[in-house]
Amino acid sequence: MDVGGTKIAVGVVDPAGQVVWREQRSTHRHGTAEEIFAVVAGLVGTALARYDVEAVGVGSAGPVDIPNGTVSPLNIPAWRGFPLRARVAEVVDRPVVLAGDGPCMALGEHWVGAGRGVSDMVGLVVSTGVGGGLVHGGELFGGRTGNAGHIGHMVVEPDGDPCSCGGRGCVEIVASGPNLVRWARARGWSAPEDADAAHLAETARHGDEIALAAFTRAGRAVGLAIAGTAALCDLELAVVGGGVAQAGELLFDPIRATVAEYATMDFTRGTVVVPATLGGNAGIVGAAALVARG
Structure with a gap:
């Protein structure tokens, strides 16, 4: 379930x-x-x-x-x-x-998906919210309460917008689908009232500068979180899935560029970012x- x-x-x-x-x-x-x-x-x-x-x-x-x-x-x-x-x-x-x-997403991708055969990885779901999970030594690492890997509430903008968790500037408030759309609308993106991140991606593919900026900002936030997690957990791989990840290179290009910019130590430099393969x-x-x- x-x-x-x-x-x-x-x-x-x-x-x-x-x-x-x-x-x-x-x-x-x-x-x-x-x-x-x-x-x-x-x-x-x-x-x-x-x-x-x-x-x-x-x-x-x-x-x-x-x-x-x-x-x-x-x-x-x-x-x-x-x-x-x-x-x-x-x-x-x-x-x-x-x-x-x-x-669970991370464990599924590790079992039969993009992370199969990898010992140490993080899985991210970028969707209505932003969630994550850690596989360490080939096993799911849940931590004390089961919440280890909650990458969506790593802070990437210390003076950023308030997040539903009570903090500010979390990955989720930047990169989740509803917040992508909210940010774009606040800067003049024009779309029907029911438009979502998929609509935003479509306009970005057609060159809308606000939509492109929204995905660049979101990808950078996710990339910063991956780079920080790679330094903390000595990762091989980051697998990114969820509805927003369906935007493809609009999101993955800035993620990978940011990881390359910030994951610069010998043991983090090789962290690979790939799309999830199991979908929904x-x-x-x-x-x-x-x-x-x-």
Whole structure:
């Protein structure tokens, strides 16, 4: 299961890491806690009616509290300390393992995606928010509470805009889809009211200077975070996925240029930045890997 601020997706994954069935629904993130969980329960019920499942892995937007099995996603206001692991266990009557959605994305890409065979990597999801996860020594590294790798809340603009986490100038307030659009609109980008980061990317490809500047700024923020993480964690690889990453080189060119500019020590200079390969299934595959890897 992959729970985010925009969608909730549930899939069935075989032992080889292949998704054999998948469905998703809108999160309805401004609903009540129970209305949102009803979406989870409905999708899980559909999966259980079709397949014999051994266990359930859950990746959720964070912060998460792995020891207590609770989640407090910044982009799902009604869930604060929500006991997601226990509530899912009530529905499935099977073992349930919980992690953050960013760590699950990283683990999925490490298992069968762009990070396969790599020992030390960071995975990033640049989407409605910006999440991340760390694989260290071939294993997911969650830290004390399961939130290690929360790269979206590294500060890249110390005097920048306030972030939903309570800080200022985080990667997320610069590079997430809604904030990309917000920044561009504030500088005169003209688009329909429902335009999103995909629309912004399209206008950037047609030479809109404001849209191009928005992606350059976002890529630089992500690149700074990767360079800092490479220095701290001695990484081989950074895998970048999520909806905003679908902009391709509009985002990846400034990411790579920034990493090259700032990751200059011998052990950081070789850090490679690549696109994720599992697309929207990365979180589901990673959640399954939580179970598969014990």
